[in-house]
Amino acid sequence: xxxxxxxxxxxxxxxxxxxxxxxxxxxxxxxxxxxxxxxxxxxxxxxxxxxxxxxxxxxxxxxxxxxxxxxxxxxxxxxxxxxxxxxxxxxxxxxxxxxxxxxxxxxxxxxxxxxxxxxxxxxxxxxxxxxxxxxxxxxxxxxxxxxxxxxxxxxxxxxxxxxxxxxxxxxxxxxxxxxxxxxxxxxxxxxxxxxxxxxxxxxxxxxxxxxxxxxxxxxxxxxxxxxxxxxxxxxxxxxxxxxxxxxxxxxxxxxxxxxxxxxxxxxxxxxxxxxxxxxxxxxxxxxxxxxxxxxxxxxxxxxxxxxx
Amino acid sequence: xxxxxxxxxxxxxxxxxxxxxxxxxxxxxxxxxxxxxxxxxxxxxxxxxxxxxxxxxxxxxxxxxxxxxxxxxxxxxxxxxxxxxxxxxxxxxxxxxxxxxxxxxxxxxxxxxxxxxxxxxxxxxxxxxxxxxxxxxxxxxxxxxxxxxxxxxxxxxxxxxxxxxxxxxxxxxxxxxxxxxxxxxxxxxxxxxxxxxxxxxxxxxxxxxxxxxxxxxxxxxxxxxxxxxxxxxxxxxxxxxxxxxxxxxxxxx
Numbered sequence: 219x220x221x222x223x224x225x226x227x228x229x230x231x232x233x234x235x236x237x238x239x240x241x242x243x244x245x246x247x248x249x250x251x252x253x254x255x256x257x258x259x260x261x262x263x264x265x266x267x268x269x270x271x272x273x274x275x276x277x278x279x280x281x282x283x284x285x286x287x288x289x290x291x292x293x294x295x296x297x298x299x300x301x302x303x304x305x306x307x308x309x310x311x312x313x314x315x316x317x318x319x320x321x322x323x324x325x326x327x328x329x330x331x332x333x334x335x336x337x338x339x340x341x342x343x344x345x346x347x348x349x350x351x352x353x354x355x356x357x358x359x360x361x362x363x364x365x366x367x368x369x370x371x372x373x374x375x376x377x378x379x380x381x382x383x384x385x386x387x388x389x390x391x392x393x394x395x396x397x398x399x400x401x402x403x404x405x406x407x408x409x410x411x412x413x414x415x416x417x418x419x420x421x422x423x424x425x426x427x428x429x430x431x432x433x434x435x436x437x438x439x440x441x442x443x444x445x446x447x448x449x450x451x452x453x454x455x456x457x458x459x460x461x462x463x464x465x466x467x468x469x470x471x472x473x474x475x476x477x478x479x480x481x482x483x484x485x486x487x488x489x490x491x492x493x494x495x496x497x498x499x500x501x502x503x504x505x506x507x508x509x510x511x512x513x514x515x516x517x518x519x520x521x522x523x524x525x526x
Numbered sequence: 527x528x529x530x531x532x533x534x535x536x537x538x539x540x541x542x543x544x545x546x547x548x549x550x551x552x553x554x555x556x557x558x559x560x561x562x563x564x565x566x567x568x569x570x571x572x573x574x575x576x577x578x579x580x581x582x583x584x585x586x587x588x589x590x591x592x593x594x595x596x597x598x599x600x601x602x603x604x605x606x607x608x609x610x611x612x613x614x615x616x617x618x619x620x621x622x623x624x625x626x627x628x629x630x631x632x633x634x635x636x637x638x639x640x641x642x643x644x645x646x647x648x649x650x651x652x653x654x655x656x657x658x659x660x661x662x663x664x665x666x667x668x669x670x671x672x673x674x675x676x677x678x679x680x681x682x683x684x685x686x687x688x689x690x691x692x693x694x695x696x697x698x699x700x701x702x703x704x705x706x707x708x709x710x711x712x713x714x715x716x717x718x719x720x721x722x723x724x725x726x727x728x729x730x731x732x733x734x735x736x737x738x739x740x741x742x743x744x745x746x747x748x749x750x751x752x753x754x755x756x757x758x759x760x761x762x763x764x765x766x767x768x769x770x771x772x773x774x775x776x777x778x779x
Contacts, residue, residue, distance in 0.1 A: 272620055291622065306616060324622060
């Protein structure tokens with residue numbers, strides 16, 4: 219199937235000489251939720267801004283649903299909705315008017331029924347006649363999403379959609395994003411909250427220093443790069459790991475009360491059985507065992523750290 | 527052509543006018559009325575007729591032009607600067623809309639406001655002085671042409687400005703002096719020959735002259751020259767706006 223967004227060798231060097239993007243190539247599949255992860259200044263917003271037409275790429279090409287974003291910008295942009303990172307809204311307009319304005323701006327005829335549906339879906343209908351300046355930060359974020367959805371886009375960019383919003387609203391937004399995906403909308407989100415990507419994304423791209431480090435199916439990424447830890451709560455604290463157990467990746471924590479074993483779940487042998495036997499031979503007794511899968515955050519941090 | 531977008535921006539800008547009625551319409555009308563009181567009644571009563579026209583009536587075209595220029599620039603510059611200031615410009619830049627459509631909608635709205643204002647001031651003037659309009663169609667043509675030209679100029683200032691101070695600099699330091707020295711309150715024929723020549727470098731002279739001609743059939747400079755100068759300025763503004771959008775000057779990085 220043709221990708222809904224195709225990015226080929228896109229780079230961006232600002233007038234100051236700062237190289238924000240270094241030859242990025244990426245395909246976004248139709249109907250997926252794609253999370254773009256990266257630390258501050260990695261180039262996430264620049265990449266999104268290029269695709270949406272806000273920033274001009276220095277080199278490369280972007281196709282949105284087969285339309286070149288420069289040569290065929292009308293067709294390309296009409297497919298795209300953007301929720302920016304900053305809460306940039308008009309202050310004196312009402313919610314209904316500003317969302318209707320966005321629909322017109324994207325070339326769609328007036329459709330109060332659709333605007334009502336969008337506002338109801340985002341729990342904004344009761345606020346439709348309120349001026350935007352009277353709304354809370356979370357509500358303003360919803361208004362930005364409503365504006366982006368007003369023209370029924372096939373592709374939705376969410377740039378840090380839940381930055382600064384409370385837990386309840388974040389959950390609501392996750393549900394909304396899933397519902398949108400059910401209707402066939404492709405969603406590309408950038409986020410600082412890695413749990414957000416872990417919770418929602420089908421695929422994950424990690425960007426750092428303007429380079430796309432990797433793009434991977436989320437489950438595959440966690441399977442390939444994920445490590446597991448086994449935590450043993452010891453009866454008696456240990457001063458050091460016995461020499462007979464040196465072959466295992468062991469380290470002590472909490473003043474020797476905990477012994478942590480890191481192992482690879484994909485390995486032919488995990489070594490758990492041998493380790494437990496070795497502990498018994500050394501007369502080390504333990505009260506409890508727990509295991510922990512490394513999170514996407516751990517993977518992300520190790521990936522970014524490896525590059526710096 | 528994205529007509530829905532043009533309509534949306536135009537109505538959005540016009541809605542701002544109605545929302546800020548006091549500053550958009552009422553305050554320029556009050557200012558102009560004060561000019562009539564000061565120049566027309568207080569000072570004008572001591573000035574004899576100019577070219578057979580009472581002084582109060584003589585200054586009407588210049589006063590309308592003064593408001594038209596300042597308001598066209600203010601409306602258009604603020605219209606495009608404010609989205610830049612608040613950050614909502616992102617929506618305009620990411621929308622499927624061409625630069626021609628953006629200019630038509632913003633400049634169209636700004637010019638509409640100025641034309642409405644010009645007509646209101648004209649009606650207000652009629653309350654103070656006896657008016658006659660020798661060429662009503664040409665009067666409207668000049669009203670529209672001047673509003674559009676200076677709205678375009680204001681649009682350029684709005685894109686260029688990166689602070690509210692810059693937004694005010696050109697209207698305050700350039701346009702207002704040029705208007706006052708452009709024959710709004712006097713005929714340039716009243717000046718010594720040297721200053722008459724200097725005044726001809728002031729573009730506002732041509733605007734006031736052709737507008738006054740449409741009222742009283744009298745002009746300081748030939749009407750063809752006035753129209754040509756206005757069109758030259760209009761063309762220059764269009765060229766600058768086109769360059770700004772082509773290069774993304776102060777809009778896109």
